[in-house]
Amino acid sequence: MTHTSTIFLVLRRLRTPLLVLITLFAISVLGLTLMPGPPDPNGGQLPRMSFFHAVYFISYTATTIGFGEIPYAFSEQQRLWTVVCIYMSVVGWAYTLGSVFAMLQDKNFLNALAVQRFARQVRRLREHFFLVCGYGEAGHLICQALDELGYRAVVIEKDEVKIGDLELQSYQADVPALCADAGQPDTLIFAGLTSKYCRGVMALTNDDSTNLAVAIAARLLAPALPALCRAEHADTVANMASFGTRHIINPFEKFAEYMALALHSPAAYNLLLWLTGLPGTTVARHREPPKGKWVLCGYGAFGKVMTRALENAGLPVTIIDRAAPLAPDHTWYKGDGTGADALAAAGISDAVGIVAATASDVNNLSTVVTAKQLNPALFTVLRQNHVANRTLFDAFESDFAMVPAEIVAHECLAILTTPLLTPFLDRVRSADDAWAGALLEELTGRFGWDVPCVWSVSINLLQSPAVYRVMMRHEARLSLSALLRAPVTDRPPLACTPLLLLREGDPPRYLPDGELEIRLGDQLLFAGTEEARRDLGMTLFNGHTLQFVLTGRDLPGGLIWEWLAQRREARSRSS
Amino acid sequence: MNLEKVIFGFFIVFAATLNFGFFIGDIDNPVHHEIYELFAAVVVNLIATVLKFGDRTQIGAIHLATSLVADLQLLAAAMVWGYAVHVTGAGLTGSTMSSIVSLSGGALFANIVSVIILIAETIMQRR
Numbered sequence: 001m002t003h004t005s006t007i008f009l010v011l012r013r014l015r016t017p018l019l020v021l022i023t024l025f026a027i028s029v030l031g032l033t034l035m036p037g038p039p040d041p042n043g044g045q046l047p048r049m050s051f052f053h054a055v056y057f058i059s060y061t062a063t064t065i066g067f068g069e070i071p072y073a074f075s076e077q078q079r080l081w082t083v084v085c086i087y088m089s090v091v092g093w094a095y096t097l098g099s100v101f102a103m104l105q106d107k108n109f110l111n112a113l114a115v116q117r118f119a120r121q122v123r124r125l126r127e128h129f130f131l132v133c134g135y136g137e138a139g140h141l142i143c144q145a146l147d148e149l150g151y152r153a154v155v156i157e158k159d160e161v162k163i164g165d166l167e168l169q170s171y172q173a174d175v176p177a178l179c180a181d182a183g184q185p186d187t188l189i190f191a192g193l194t195s196k197y198c199r200g201v202m203a204l205t206n207d208d209s210t211n212l213a214v215a216i217a218a219r220l221l222a223p224a225l226p227a228l229c230r231a232e233h234a235d236t237v238a239n240m241a242s243f244g245t246r247h248i249i250n251p252f253e254k255f256a257e258y259m260a261l262a263l264h265s266p267a268a269y270n271l272l273l274w275l276t277g278l279p280g281t282t283v284a285r286h287r288e289p290p291k292g293k294w295v296l297c298g299y300g301a302f303g304k305v306m307t308r309a310l311e312n313a314g315l316p317v318t319i320i321d322r323a324a325p326l327a328p329d330h331t332w333y334k335g336d337g338t339g340a341d342a343l344a345a346a347g348i349s350d351a352v353g354i355v356a357a358t359a360s361d362v363n364n365l366s367t368v369v370t371a372k373q374l375n376p377a378l379f380t381v382l383r384q385n386h387v388a389n390r391t392l393f394d395a396f397e398s399d400f401a402m403v404p405a406e407i408v409a410h411e412c413l414a415i416l417t418t419p420l421l422t423p424f425l426d427r428v429r430s431a432d433d434a435w436a437g438a439l440l441e442e443l444t445g446r447f448g449w450d451v452p453c454v455w456s457v458s459i460n461l462l463q464s465p466a467v468y469r470v471m472m473r474h475e476a477r478l479s480l481s482a483l484l485r486a487p488v489t490d491r492p493p494l495a496c497t498p499l500l501l502l503r504e505g506d507p508p509r510y511l512p513d514g515e516l517e518i519r520l521g522d523q524l525l526f527a528g529t530e531e532a533r534r535d536l537g538m539t540l541f542n543g544h545t546l547q548f549v550l551t552g553r554d555l556p557g558g559l560i561w562e563w564l565a566q567r568r569e570a571r572s573r574s575s
Numbered sequence: 576m577n578l579e580k581v582i583f584g585f586f587i588v589f590a591a592t593l594n595f596g597f598f599i600g601d602i603d604n605p606v607h608h609e610i611y612e613l614f615a616a617v618v619v620n621l622i623a624t625v626l627k628f629g630d631r632t633q634i635g636a637i638h639l640a641t642s643l644v645a646d647l648q649l650l651a652a653a654m655v656w657g658y659a660v661h662v663t664g665a666g667l668t669g670s671t672m673s674s675i676v677s678l679s680g681g682a683l684f685a686n687i688v689s690v691i692i693l694i695a696e697t698i699m700q701r702r
Binding site (some may be wrong): 008011012013014018019020023026029030033049050053055146181494 | 610611612618621622625626628629631653656657660661674
C-alpha cells in the first residue's frame with residue numbers, strides 16, 4: 001500500500017454517503033425553487049425563490065442552524081416542501097456522519113493510518129538505525145542497550161501489548177514501532193530495510209519461521225546489510241545457513257559454547273563475559289565449574305546441546321526426563337526432576353553439578369532447590385526462560401543462569417556495534433588459560449569489574465581526519481602510545497587498552513605494543529572508560545588536540561596568530 | 576453487462592450532455608441559457624465526481640481530475656450568476672451572461688475529455 005492509499009480508502013467508503021447528501025440537497029433546492037411564492041400585499045404574487053436563496057435556505061436548514069424564513073415569510077406550499085426537506089436532510093446528515101465516525105473507528109482504517117505514520121517516521125530518520133524485529137525480552141534488552149550507546153532503533157512487533165509496553169518505556173530517543181508481522185516483506189520495507197541509514201537487521205521473534213522469513217528478505221532485498229537471526233531449532237539454523245545468513249544466533253548452542261569454554265578455561269570465560277556485558281552492568285567473577293559427574297534434568301533442545309558440551313569435556317552425564325529414554329547410550333532415569341526420589345536415583349549425592357534445563361522456570365527452580373538440599377556443594381546451572389522471573393533466580397544465586405534473551409542480546413550488540421570484537425573474542429576462546437587469566441587480571445585491575453566501553457577506530461579520512469592529515473603530510477611518525485594520551489596538562493595516558501590491531505596484509509596483532517607505529521588504514525579495537533573513548537575521538541578528529549597530545553604545546557589558532565607564529569619561526573631560523 | 580458500469584457511464588455522459596445543452600446558444604443572450612439546466616449540470620457533475628472516488632488506477636486518477644475541473648468551472652459559473660443577480664443588483668447583462676457561458680464552456684471541454692477517456696477505456700477492455 002502506498003501512502004496516499006488511505007485517502008482513497010476514505011473516499012471509497014464515503015462514496016455512498018456523499019451521493020446521498022448531494023442528491024437530497026439537489027432535490028430540496030430544486031423543489032424550493034419550484035414552489036409558488038406567497039401573495040404580495042399589493043394583490044399580486046411574489047416571485048418564486050431563486051436558486052441563490054434556495055441554496056442559502058437549505059444550507060442553514062440542513063445543518064440545523066435554522067435562521068428562519070428568509071428572504072420573506074414563506075407561502076404554505078413552500079412551508080410544506082420545507083417540512084419534507086427538513087426530514088430528508090436530517091436522515092442524510094445522520095447517515096453521512098454515522099458513516100464517517102464508523103470509518104474513523106474502523107480497525108483497518110486505523111491500521112492504515114498507523115502504518116503510514118510509522119513509514120513516515122522511518123523515512124524521516126536521518127541517522128543510522130538498527131531494525132529490530134520482535135520486541136520480546138531480547139528485543140527489549142537490545143533496544144535499551146542501543147539507546148544507551150546512542151544508536152536509534154526501529155521496532156516491528158506482532159503483539160499489541162508489547163508495542164504498548166514499548167511506548168511506556170522512557171528511551172532517550174524516539175523508537176518508531178509498528179504492530180505487524182515481521183515476516184511480511186512489505187512491512188520490512190516500511191520499517192526501512194532498504195533505507196541507506198539502516199545499519200543492521202535483527203530477527204529476534206519467538207517464532208523460528210518468522211525469523212527465517214526476515215533472514216531471506218534481508219538476504220534478497222538488502223544483501224550488504226548484516227542480518228542477525230535467532231534460531232532455536234537445528235533445521236532452521238541449517239536453512240538460514242544455506243542461503244548465507246551471516247550471523248545465526250542459537251541461544252542454546254551459544255550457552256553450551258560458554259559452558260564448554262568455562263570448563264576448558266574459566267579465565268577466558270570471565271574475560272568474554274566482561275567484554276560482552278550489557279553496558280552499565282557489573283560482571284561478577286564466576287565460580288569454576290567442577291569436573292566430575294553431572295546430572296541433567298530435561299532432555300529438550302537445550303538439554304541436548306548441554307549434554308554434548310559436557311560430554312565433549314569428558315564429563316559423565318546422567319539424564320532425568322519424564323519421557324522414556326530417547327538416547328539409549330546415556331545413563332537415563334525416567335522420572336520427575338523436581339522430586340527427591342528421582343534425583344537420589346540419579347546419584348545426586350556423588351554428583352558435582354546439576355543442569356536444570358526444562359522449559360518451565362518453576363520446575364527448574366524446584367529441581368535445583370531440592371538437589372541443593374540433598375547435596376549442598378553442587379554446582380548449579382539454571383535455565384531461566386523468562387526475564388520476568390529474575391527476582392526468583394537472583395534470590396537462589398545459581399552458579400550459571402542461562403537466560404536466552406540475554407545471550408541473544410549480548411551476541412547482537414557485540415557483532416553490530418563493534419565488529420572488530422568478534423575476531424578478538426575468537427582469539428580469547430582459543431587461547432590457553434594462562435594468557436586469558438593474565439589479561440583478565442590486568443584489565444579488571446585497571447578498569448574494575450564494571451562492563452567496560454569497547455569500541456573500534458579506523459585510521460582513515462572519515463573517522464580520524466586529524467591523524468590522516470598529519471600522516472599524509474609525513475609530518476611525524478605516530479606511535480600508539482603517543483596517541484593514547486589525554487588532552488590535558490601533563491598528558492597522562494588514556495584509561496584504555498588496545499586489544500587488537502588489524503592491518504591489511506598482516507596477521508592480526510593482539511594486544512599491540514605501545515611503540516608500534518600507526519599506519520593509514522589500520523583498524524584498532526580498544527577497551528576502556530567512556531571518558532577515554534571521548535578523548536581519543538577528540539584527538540583523532542581535531543588537529544589542534546592532536547598537536548597538543550603529540551607535542552604538549554598549543555597551536556596558534558586563527559589566521560593572524562598563525563601568520564605571526566610563522567613569521568617568528570622564519571625569523572628565528574634566519575638569525 | 577454490469578449495472579455499476581451502466582450507472583457510471585450514464586452519469587458521465589449525462590453530465591456532458593447537460594453541460595452542452597446549457598452552453599449552446601448565443602453567448603450573451605440570457606434567453607438561450609436556462610438556469611435549471613445549469614443547476615442540473617452542477618448536480619450531475621458532482622454525482623459523477625463522487626462516483627469516480629476510490630479508483631487507484633492511472634485512468635481513474637485522470638477521470639477524477641477532469642471531473643474536478645468541470646465542477647470547479649460550473650460552480651464558478653453558478654456563483655457569477657448568483658452574484659450578478661443578487662449582489663450587484665445589475666441583473667443579467669450581456670457581459671455577465673457571456674462570462675457564465677464561457678465558464679460552462681470550459682467545463683464542457685473537461686466533460687468531453689472525460690467522455691473520451693470513458694470511450695478509450697471501453698475500447699481497451701475488449702470484452
